[in-house]
Amino acid sequence: MLYIPVVKERSPQSAGSARPGAPVAAACFLGLLLVLFGPAAQATLCDPLHHSRQESLRKLSQEVPDAARRVFNYVIEHGRAPAGYAGGRLWQNRERRLPRGADYREYDIHPKVRGVNRGAERIIIDRGSGRGWYTPDHYRSFIRIDRR
Numbered sequence: 001m002l003y004i005p006v007v008k009e010r011s012p013q014s015a016g017s018a019r020p021g022a023p024v025a026a027a028c029f030l031g032l033l034l035v036l037f038g039p040a041a042q043a044t045l046c047d048p049l050h051h052s053r054q055e056s057l058r059k060l061s062q063e064v065p066d067a068a069r070r071v072f073n074y075v076i077e078h079g080r081a082p083a084g085y086a087g088g089r090l091w092q093n094r095e096r097r098l099p100r101g102a103d104y105r106e107y108d109i110h111p112k113v114r115g116v117n118r119g120a121e122r123i124i125i126d127r128g129s130g131r132g133w134y135t136p137d138h139y140r141s142f143i144r145i146d147r148r
Helices: 022-046 053-061 065-079
Strands: 086-092 102-108 122-126 132-135 143-145
Touching: 022 122, 065 122, 065 132, 102 132
Parallel strands: none
Antiparallel strands: 086 102, 102 122, 122 132, 132 143
16 A cells, blocks of 8 residues: 655745755656556545555445356356356466465456457456455456455
8 A cells, every 4th residue: 555645835934945846756756656556546645534455445345246246156156157158267367466376267247249349347266265356457456256
């Protein structure tokens, strides 16, 4: 988690002691963070009520679409993707965004339609533990799926 301290305005007495390029450098740094980490960085930087990573993950788990939950529950129960859905292929976790050492499989959350792009949404399931994650943006971010 990245936290940026808020710089308070200087009093008139200390204004002469400021480094000339400091505001520009700070603005460039914040811009770079937003480019590198996108909306997630912006939300973290701009949310004064951000308390903890656990709280954020709890909120995000409520944002998992019903379609993702249905496919997740079906795969857990039957051990395979529903008929008409692509899924079950090995997902290698090369970027190490999920816990290491698991047997991950990927599944689409929408039925496969010939000639239509599959979209970016997927779920990843660890076959050993049954843990699952939803990714709305083709593996750039993950939201934990809790079994219901």
